[in-house]
Amino acid sequence: MLELRGVVKLFSLTPAVNKVSFIARAGEVTGYLGPNGSGKSTTLKMITGLLDPTEGQILFNGVPIQQDRISYKQRLGYVPEEPQLYPHLTGAEYLEMVGQLRGIPDRILSEKVDGFLHLLSLHPDRHVQISSYSKGMRQKILLAAALLHNPDLILLDEPFSGLDVSSGLVLRGLIRELAAHGKVVLFSSHELETVERVSHRIVILHKGRVVANDSIEQLRELMSLPTLEDIFSQLAVEQDTASVTREMLELIER
Amino acid sequence: MPSPTHLDEPRQFRILYRDFLVRLVDLEIVSSGGDPMDLVVNAAAILSAVSFVFGIIVVNLRSAPRLALWGFEEFLFRVTLVVVGLLTVLAWNALLPERRDSLVLGPLPIRLRTIVVAKSAAIATAVGGAVVAMNVFVGLGYPVVVATPYTLVGVVASVAAYWIAAFSGAFFVFCALLAAQGVLAQMVSYRIFLRISAAMQLAALVLILGSFFVAPPMASPKGLSAPESQRWLQVLPSYWCLGLFEKLMGSPQSFFAVLAGRAVRNTAIAMMVAGVAYFLAWSRSLRRIVEEPDIQPGDRTRTAARLGRALANQFLDRPLDRAIFLFTGRTMARSRQHRLLFAIFGGIGIPFAIASVRSFLMGTYKDRWDLPNAPVAAVGLLLLAIAVGGSRAVFSMPLSLAANWIFKITAVYRPANYFAAVRKSLYLLIVGPVWAISSVFYLAVWPAEPAIEHCLILALAAALLVEGFFYQFRKIPFACSYLPGGSDMKFKIGIYAGLFLIGVSMVSSIEIWALQQPVRVVVIVAALAAWTVRWHRLNKEFDESPFNRVQFEDLPQAEVSPLDLRQDGQWLGDQAWVESIDTTMGRTRWQRVRPFAAGFALLLIGGIIYEQIGEWRDRRRFPQIGKSVNIGARSLNISCIGEGSPTVVFESDQASASVIWSSVQNEVSRFARACWYDRAGYGWSDAGPFPNHADTAARDLHALLAAAGVSPPYILVGDQFGAFHVRVFRGYYPAETAGMVLVEPWNEDTTVSIHNHFEPLRPGVVAFMKTLSLIGLSRFLADPPGKHPGAFTSEEWEEARALLRQPKTLAARVKEPPIWISGELARKAGRFGDLPVVVLTSGIPSDTWYDETYERRVTLNSKLAQLSTRGKQTIVTNSQHRVLFEAPEAIVEAVREVIDEARGKSGADDRT
The missing domain is CATH 3.40.50.300 (P-loop containing nucleotide triphosphate hydrolases)
Structure with a gap:
């Protein structure tokens, strides 16, 4: 509560x-x-x-x-209003970094990152830098980052x-x-x-x-x-x- | 309502000009409390301050000949061109149309020419502003000083000539860089252009900085006209500016005309090419940029990414460490501005490293480069220091500050964990690779043992640099804002840079000296390790302080109190915390001093043990030569061989072991009895009285000869300082002296000031020197024997050097000065009568270390010989200074000559 x-x-x-x-x-x-x-x-x-x-x-x-x-x-998981992300990282790298910052073990983390990217239709662009992402794509990354650690x-x-x-x-x-x-x-x-x-x-x-x-x-x-x-x-x-x-x-x- | 086609172009120009000008300064890096204009003002202030310093120097040049000022002129132009070049490189992205220009300005009703003119004006303002700031003081002062004729018209013409030359060079540099970028933009697609442009930017940076530090000095008539200089003069624009300035000032020198022509021609070409490329870039590229796909395809190979991940998995266990490492590495690899900043450090460090070994490259260094030497050793240390210092600067430069919320949200570890992760990333990304490359170089070039020792020292130095540069570094790389306007930043940069350059050179020299002996290496390594551990502990204590936290906002200087108008407590909270840090970590004074005291005590004990072991080894390796003879309260050592009379007695120089007479003694013993002895405190003799001038030494010798049963008469041979002793002996005991050979004798008229110090301190100095020796310091600091003179074997030379390391000998060397007292005693000993005397003087001219010229020495030695009616000076043609080392046969011959003279006078050959 x-x-x-x-x-x-x-x-x-x-x-x-x-x-x-x-x-x-x-x-x-x-x-x-x-x-x-x-x-x-x-x-x-x-x-x-x-x-x-x-x-x-x-x-x-x-x-x-x-x-x-x-x-x-x-x-705590948080999705901010402004999609402020590191533009030089790819979508996968960003999620990986967040997971590592939260201490999620690598094996579980890579499964989760892969899964989220697939489910959010970001998998084809996972190696593209966030600077090229649309607003909606960035929002999906933020969402995934907020939920990675349950x-x-x-x-x-x-x-x-x-x-x-x-x-x-x-x-x-x-x-x-x-x-x-x-x-x-x-x-x-x-x-x-x-x-x-x-x-x-x-x-x-x-x-x-x-x-x-x-x-x-x-x-x-x-x-x-x-x-x-x-x-x-x-x-x-x-x-x-x-x-x-x-x-x-x-x-x-x- | 105005017509839809009406455009207020002047107003549009003003708005765009201001925006483009401000955008040359990246606003994103500035702290939320900072003003971007502070950055600009700071930069202008630094440049103006440098100009002011140059202006002060100029005042002192008024009386210098015109020719001598060319080098200074060229330096002034070179500095201006480097500043313009750096500014152009830093504003690289803003020079040509960007995607942002296309997308934002494209839909607006603005004519292309308005945008182009506004951008050109903004860039010209920045470049022109930099030239003005750099020359505001010196650009007025220097032309006034050198104006010819010194009239109002002459002064104005001189000032105009200077500024024309400066701006010409500045425009050449700027246009050349712009042309290079513009031509590239026309040849390849936008995406490929971005990639190559980034590499070109770095290359330009290294070239600009390298030319500043490595360019050879040629600003003289000989330099400018030499054939080997012409290649450099083709490519160094600072010399073209020099030529243009001098030509405008009316210099008749032909090489200035050539250089001036080059300046005008090359600047015109650069401006033309830059103009065309710039026009094409704007007219063709805007549309191309917009048409590029929105999403850039990712790098399919991703080799670098895989390598980074492999490194992280191999060396870093914790997810946090891997996160920080990968974030740091990716940012440095992909962020142009961070790469650029790092390249600036490299651009300064690499030319310095090249300059350090320039003497090797030019073939003028006297030693071999593939043996341990200070310049080559300095390169590794320099590169490490630049790498660590550059990393410190780069890590502090923020990127996408708004995105650092993710670090705040995910702060699920203690701050100490983050700081440790940053250090690990630094070692893995920067320090490790630089050290590894350096080590491979040294292992390939130098012999194995010194190379390994040097690599070990470099590793410790690297650790020390990391702990030092990152002391109290509380940031995640690139995630903390930057607050411009640090009040002491400019001074710190200058002071640290100067100290650094002196430090690297000094440290390398000490290291090479240490590599000569294993025990020195052990001490240096232990000291470095202790120091590193100490710093590491201090850092760890700070990191693990319970009140510590990761810093995301830069704080203002302590001298300036923030008003905290936002009243959210963020700044005041951080400031209060920083001020409340107890840097002593709650330890008492004794607790803080204890580690140093313990270390010092350990050093002392270790030193004493080291000295005792060393003396024991020396006693075993170098048994006594001669015999100890009691002369009263002490004994002196004497060694005699041969038969006959008179007996030849050898008296040594100051700080010289008498055993070095052995080879001469052997030769003389073929035709006479020959003895050498150790003065009090030297060799195997006991320590002597204090003071121990020539009078005491002469009486000691007399007592020794009597006690040893060596009967007079004596032929006394005195080497350098020893000549005073033999002259005093003759003065005291003239009937016992049958002749003298004075080898490169010191003269009482020229040695007045040697070893003159505050005499009441001398007893203390004697005790101090003895103490230093007892704790092993003199043995530690002593140079290795080195190459032995040809007259000795290496064992003999090593023995002679070892005997000088004894504590009693160090003390003896301080007891004998001041030299002038012995000199006066020798003078008072008077003329030599009809004593056979030969004075040996080296034939190869050289000045002594106490500034006696060769000509004066020859004259004085001649006069000394004339103190005897049977005296003569012999010039030893194959010796430069140490006849005993370089031409001992001359001494033997002189001794024979004096013996013959002495026997001839006595009318008897007493050789039995």
Whole structure:
């Protein structure tokens, strides 16, 4: 179980994340939503340990993550929002390096790397440098790198970005299966439809604060709105989208 | 709304020009807190500082003759051309159209000519800026100093001539490199061009740096007109600049006209070819680049990849070690900028190595290169130092910083494991191969034993370099940002470079000296090993500190406190941790000093044992020659053979074992009784009093001869310093002296300053020298016997050298000075009356080590001979300085002559 208790993150005295608290349980997929700049990626970076919270606590299975960062990281898998990879390495080399950094024995590692590359349709390009990969290919590499070591906690930040339709379907199924196998899965995405289909619980962030934290069914009932898109628009979208659309057209045609 | 065809081209030009100019500096490497302009400003500051230093030097050249300044002029131009060349090589990728230019600018409504002009202007700004920065001070100061006539017009013309020459050379270098790249781009496909271009970049770098360090000095009338120089003058643009400058200054020298013509012609050709190639590159290549496939096919053979993996599996057990090793190796092999940086170090180191052995290549070194010698030994050490130092710099240069999150996320080991993995990678990738190649070379070229010893020393030196250069290195290679503007970077580079060059030369000389004796090799190896182990332990302690962590962000200098405006605590946290490091690791002063004290004590004990064993061996190998005769409180050793009267008595030079008289003694004994003896403290004699000047020595000799039953009269033979003693003996005992032979005698007028020191310290020095000998240091430091003079066998020579190593002898050598006292005693001993005296002077002119010229020596020796009415000087034509070593027969002949004179005077032949 992953628990955030009153987590705050300040940048130049401005709270990017403001007293965020929620629980992501094992066996459940928790969707983490919010508009751009709401603090989603910052929260995920704090959970991964890349950033330290200004206040609050982050616990995994009841233990603060700072207590034993090494064993925590051994159980953590993370797909970042930006596909920042070493461009001079090939896909296979990158996965091999990540596996070695995690201490996976060579025999098992090469089986896993080969398997992932096949399953993600990257095998023909495994010896090509990542600098030549498309965005979707890089995303697949990130996904494979995050899952190589059978993590207990999986954090996915915009994992569908750049994926083609079939890969997206595979990933959707994978997320569900991972949760079914007892993992803690926390993922953020702008694709509300996918989030609605895959997640058991939703946490919605707006201007750094949690504005919703419940199962989708409960939220629908509470807010009397049929879809997650409606719920999200109500809670987190401030713009009048119709008005914005009109004004943009006017600007273009000026 | 403006017409769709209207383009604000000036504005587009300004925007593109600024972008291209900034892109010449790679922004990605800079730390998140750093300003890329700091990098530019730093570079400009360094160049200007160098120019300022040259400007200061120029002030002192005002009075120098014009001819003598050509070398300095050529050096100034050479530095400028190297700077421009390096800048061009560093901006190699930005010179011609890139894929990024095609994809980003292609879809935009920008005319091709705008892009080309903007890029050309940016590059010209960078190159011109470098030339200006490099010459801002010296380019004004030097022309003013050498202006002729020294009027306003003359000065302005001189300044103009200098800058024309400098820019001409700079444009030649730049255009030549650009032309080479441009021509290649037209001949092959874009993909092949990228590969060959990378190799060409490295080759250009090595060529530029090599020409700087290896180019021979030719800037003189003789050098510039010599036929053997013409080949170099064809290819060295710095000399063309020299010629152009001098020609513009009105020099009538014909070779300057030739060089100036070459400058103008070659620059024009380079500019033309570069212009055409550049135009074609932009007009043809842009489309070709876009049409290249998106995914470049992988390398099918992947030999290098397989080799790397095989090495990793063979030598590295842990997955983490393999990960770091493979990542490091792949990055260095595939990242152009890292290869380039490493090549810069190689480009400096290899020419230095060549310069180190240049005397061998030119055939001027006196020793054989296939026997152990310092210049060749230095090459291996130089290459190792460059390799390790270069690796340190390259590892600190980041690559794709945004991607280093993977190392942070997967930090599942202790930091010490990562640091150890980095060192292992360094050994496997860099140090091991360089050492192996060097070892193969030395084993092939030198005899086996010194080659193996040298390889062992190189291995330890390599380990020491690694521990030293990577002391407190907390980074994963290429995964830590770089913060420009280190306040002491420029000074550190200069100081370390200077110390390094001095160090390599000195260390190699010490090593070659050590290779002459096995015990020295053992001591050197033990010292290196101890030092390496010490550094390794220090590093390990630091690495395993519980508060240590891998560094991903470069920190500002301690003198500058960051404001931490982001307030995420990252910088302040790291800074606070670094400042809190207790470099003593909690040890007390005594605990820190204890290892050194223990090592020192071990050395002392080992030295004493070494000395005792050495003396025991010497006693066995070199039994006493002669007999010990008691003269009172001590005994002196004397050896006499032959029959007859007068008796010839030989007196040795300072720091010379008397046994070297043996061959002369044997010859003289055929016609006279001949004796040599050891002065107090020498050979087999007891230690003497302090001080022990010529008066004490003369009285000792007299007592010895009496106690040994050697009756007067005596023919005294004194060699160099010994001549003072025999003159004093004659002065004290004139009735017992029948004649003298003075061999290359020291003169009281010219030896006034030898061994003059602060006399109250001398007793301490005597004790110190004796102590050094007792702990084996003098034996350790003593040179091997070396080639023996022809007058001795090798055993005799070795014996003579061994006798000088004794503790009492070292002390005796300090008890005899200051020399001038013995000289004055000899002067006071007065004239020689009608004593037969022969003064032997070497016939081959040479100056003494105490700066006495040959002519003066001949004059003084002549005057010395004239102190006797029957004195004469004999010039020994086949000797340069040591008559005893080079022409002992001359001494025998002189002794015979003096004996004959002495017997003739006495009217009797007392030979029985």
